[in-house]
Amino acid sequence: MSRLAVRIEELAKKYGSVVALDGITLAVERGKIFGLLGTNGAGKTTTVKILATLLKPDRGRAELCGIDVLSNPAAARAVIGYVPQEITVDPYLTAREHLDYYAGLYHVPAEAKERRIQELLELLGLAAAANRRARHFSGGMKKKLDLACGLVHQPQVALLDEPSLGLDVGMRRNVWSYIASLRRGGSTVFLCTNYMDEAEKLCDEVAIIDKGKIVALGSPEALKNELKRDLVALEVDHTDAQSQMALERLELQLREWTIVRATERNGSELKIYLEANETALPHILQTAGAMGISIQAVTHRRPALEDVFLHYTGHGFSEGVER
Amino acid sequence: MTLVRESGFHFGRWLLHLRREPYSMAFNLVQPVILLIFMGGAFQRAGEWVGTADYRTYLMPGVLALTIFGNSMAGGIPLLFDRESGLLERLLTTPIARASILLGRFLAVHVNTLIQCALLLGLGFLLGVRVVTGVAGVIGLLVIGLALGFGVTVISLVLPFVLENHGNFFAIVGITALPLTFLSSAFVPLDSLPLWMRLFAWINPMTYAIDGMRALVLFGWDGPLIARATVILAAFDGAAFWLGSRILHKQLA
Numbered sequence: 001m002s003r004l005a006v007r008i009e010e011l012a013k014k015y016g017s018v019v020a021l022d023g024i025t026l027a028v029e030r031g032k033i034f035g036l037l038g039t040n041g042a043g044k045t046t047t048v049k050i051l052a053t054l055l056k057p058d059r060g061r062a063e064l065c066g067i068d069v070l071s072n073p074a075a076a077r078a079v080i081g082y083v084p085q086e087i088t089v090d091p092y093l094t095a096r097e098h099l100d101y102y103a104g105l106y107h108v109p110a111e112a113k114e115r116r117i118q119e120l121l122e123l124l125g126l127a128a129a130a131n132r133r134a135r136h137f138s139g140g141m142k143k144k145l146d147l148a149c150g151l152v153h154q155p156q157v158a159l160l161d162e163p164s165l166g167l168d169v170g171m172r173r174n175v176w177s178y179i180a181s182l183r184r185g186g187s188t189v190f191l192c193t194n195y196m197d198e199a200e201k202l203c204d205e206v207a208i209i210d211k212g213k214i215v216a217l218g219s220p221e222a223l224k225n226e227l228k229r230d231l232v233a234l235e236v237d238h239t240d241a242q243s244q245m246a247l248e249r250l251e252l253q254l255r256e257w258t259i260v261r262a263t264e265r266n267g268s269e270l271k272i273y274l275e276a277n278e279t280a281l282p283h284i285l286q287t288a289g290a291m292g293i294s295i296q297a298v299t300h301r302r303p304a305l306e307d308v309f310l311h312y313t314g315h316g317f318s319e320g321v322e323r
Numbered sequence: 324m325t326l327v328r329e330s331g332f333h334f335g336r337w338l339l340h341l342r343r344e345p346y347s348m349a350f351n352l353v354q355p356v357i358l359l360i361f362m363g364g365a366f367q368r369a370g371e372w373v374g375t376a377d378y379r380t381y382l383m384p385g386v387l388a389l390t391i392f393g394n395s396m397a398g399g400i401p402l403l404f405d406r407e408s409g410l411l412e413r414l415l416t417t418p419i420a421r422a423s424i425l426l427g428r429f430l431a432v433h434v435n436t437l438i439q440c441a442l443l444l445g446l447g448f449l450l451g452v453r454v455v456t457g458v459a460g461v462i463g464l465l466v467i468g469l470a471l472g473f474g475v476t477v478i479s480l481v482l483p484f485v486l487e488n489h490g491n492f493f494a495i496v497g498i499t500a501l502p503l504t505f506l507s508s509a510f511v512p513l514d515s516l517p518l519w520m521r522l523f524a525w526i527n528p529m530t531y532a533i534d535g536m537r538a539l540v541l542f543g544w545d546g547p548l549i550a551r552a553t554v555i556l557a558a559f560d561g562a563a564f565w566l567g568s569r570i571l572h573k574q575l576a
Contacts, residue, residue: 052416077418088410092340104332105417133343150413 002066005030005157005188006051011060012212013046020046022212023060028205030065030156033179033189035203037196037309043212044192045085048161051190052082064157081106081155085162085192089142089149091135095126098134098145099152106153120148123178125171140171147175151182158182160191164198176202196306206305208312215312223308228261228275232284235297238268246293253287326420333427337401341435348439351393354501355386355443362510363450373512375541380452383444384464384536385509388529390439391468393500395475398432403483403492411483421575425480432476433469440465456539464536467549470556471532474563481567484574508533531555 006028013021021043028034038044049055050062053073062069069076089098099117108116121127124144134142147163163179164172179202182189193199199206200220208216208223216223234250236243244267251265254272259280262273274280281300288295341347363379370378402424405411414424444452444461454460479496486492504510506523507530513521524530535552538545 054412054416074418077416080416082413082416084409084413086409088408088413090336090410092343093336097336097339101332101336102417105329105414105419107418 002063003029004063005032005065006034006190007061007063008047008051009061011047011050011057011062013043013050013055013057019212021050021057021060024207024209024212024214026207026214026217028188028190030188031183031186032204033183033191033202035199035206036190036192036209037194037199037206037305038192038209039194039313042209044194044209045161047209048082048159048190048192051076051157052080052159053077079156080159081150081153081157082159083147083150083161083163085165087139087142087146089134089137089145092133094131094133095121095137095145095148096130098149102149103152106155108153116152116154120152123181124148125174140167143167144171144175147178151187154182154185155187158187158189158191160189162193163191164193164195172198196304196309200305208309210313216308220305220308224303224305227303227308227311229303229307229311230274230280231299231301231303232272232274232281233297233299233301234270234272234284234288234295236268236293237296243293244268246291250288250291250293253291254284326423326426329419329423330426330430333424334430337428337431338434340401341431348394348435351390351397352439352442354393355390356446358382358389359386359443359447359450377451379447379450380540381537382510383447383452383540384533385504385507386447387440387443387464387468387536388471388507388509388533389500389504390443391436391472391532392475392503392529393496394436394439395432395472396479396499397496398428398476399479399481399483400492400496402428402480403486403489406483407489415575425571428480429476432479433472436469436472437465440468452540454540456543460539460544463544463549464539467532467535467539467552467556470553470560471528474528474556474560477560477563477567481570484571503527503529508537528556528559 004027006026008024008026010023010025011021012023024043024047036044036047046055050057051064051069053069053076056070064076065079067075067079093101096117099120100113103113103117118127121130124147126141126145126148129137129141134145137145143164143166147160150160151158160179164175167175176198179189179191191202203220205217205219206223207214218226234247236247238244247268247270248265251263251270254260255263257274259275260272261275264271272284281298285295285298359379359382363382366378368378370376370381373381375381402411405414411424415421454464456463482492482495506520507527508524509529513524513530516524531552535549538548
């Protein structure tokens with residue numbers, strides 16, 4: 001049995017003259033939550049549709065649990081649960097009837113079906129609405145029901161295209177904890193998203209895709225560390241000209257440090273961009289103390305995944321001065 | 324037998340639609356009911372001309388054929404909606420025999436058709452229409468009717484997969500049924516039609532279905548007419564099925 005749940009090699013796809021995928025390669029281990037992160041039109045949906053056997057690439061390979069998706073799509077369909085971006089619920093059917101329908105299509109054994117349906121309805125907070133027609137559901141409830149439909153059979157690989165699109169905060173948390181529980185149940189999750197917080201909270205590993213190319217790949221933590229973009233901001237009394245002059249001297253001194261990548265001073269505030277380092281902050285504060293500067297406020301901000309994203313997709317930082 | 328089971332899941336879904344929106348069949352029944360009540364009434368004395376005591380009885384098979392044709396032709400519309408909502412695409416990612424999607428819909432269309440025919444026959448009965456061959460004849464004429472519906476439904480189920488947009492589908496559904504009914508033996512005997520209409524009627528499968536059904540309503544078990552209907556409708560169904568499966572094989576493979 002293949003150790004990998006998803007393996008993609010040199011996958012390329014054009015729509016007419018528009019390049020959707022420009023030779024992407026990635027692999028996802030079983031039991032992981034993998035996020036494909038990109039803006040609209042970056043190539044996320046094309047990738048997931050190829051994995052879902054809906055699209056044929058122009059070249060490249062795609063495997064799910066060791067099954068070649070392109071040469072053996074029927075076998076691949078037996079291991080996936082695909083939830084598209086658009087909502088596809090049937091307004092005439094109740095929530096329970098939806099799950100019953102999909103449980104049939106996904107060959108869920110009769111003895112497991114009822115229990116599984118009930119469990120899903122409860123996990124996603126739809127139990128009270130189980131026997132109401134989807135016509136009367138809110139957008140968020142429809143989206144959740146849609147998600148449940150693709151996962152009713154506990155697929156080996158869940159392919160989720162924007163699973164929390166259009167959900168309110170509470171529902172998103174609900175969906176996130178549900179997706180996290182899929183991993184505990186042994187499923188691998190391959191999700192597409194353009195929500196940074198979603199990727200940051202959920203994913204073991206992310207790939208950033210931009211204009212059909214993978215521009216960064218790794219765990220959210222590793223990607224943030226690689227960015228070397230911690231920000232330390234110091235503030236002194238803005239009425240004290242003396243302190244402000246001392247701050248300027250501190251800035252000049254810090255610029256000599258190898259871990260400091262950029263600084264920016266604005267009157268009584270000094271921003272320092274530096275490589276992640278646990279001793280850096282105490283060291284800065286000691287240096288300031290030795291120079292007799294009395295610091296009023298300190299902020300330390302780690303880069304967010306959003307910073308990583310902006311960095312790799314070519315939009316630089318708006319603040320800060322590159323050294 | 325997975326195909327049968329999986330078709331059953333889709334069929335079950337369509338039955339729920341029918342149960343929750345039974346009035347949707349009214350759209351298809353409007354024209355036939357108007358024809359049966361008003362045209363049957365207005366042309367009451369035309370019975371002598373077409374050679375029967377009651378024109379409405381003469382009209383009954385034509386009205387049934389119009390109903391069957393209209394409902395069968397509209398049979399693909401829900402699949403079109405499924406295609407547009409993305410549901411159809413989603414079904415294509417499940418591990419089912421893809422033919423089950425079509426088979427389930429196909430069965431549901433015919434159940435719907437049978438209900439509509441039963442309603443019309445009931446209305447006809449209230450208006451004095453009697454079938455000389457009795458209950459067995461009613462079953463016989465429904466079988467002939469479904470044989471007409473079979474091929475038309477196949478055509479309709481293929482259309483969602485080949486048409487670029489929605490509007491085309493509704494146009495085809497909306498404009499075909501009534502003219503094709505006029506271009507058949509539905510309202511008057513074939514030899515009273517002008518030649519150009521008669522030419523169309525000769526190649527129209529509705530003509531043969533109507534003649535077969537009419538024999539059962541008016542005269543009895545007329546062997547040659549029923550045999551002709553059977554052979555021609557079987558050929559029509561076979562051709563539609565052959566063509567449809569060729570097109571869909573390409574689309575769904």
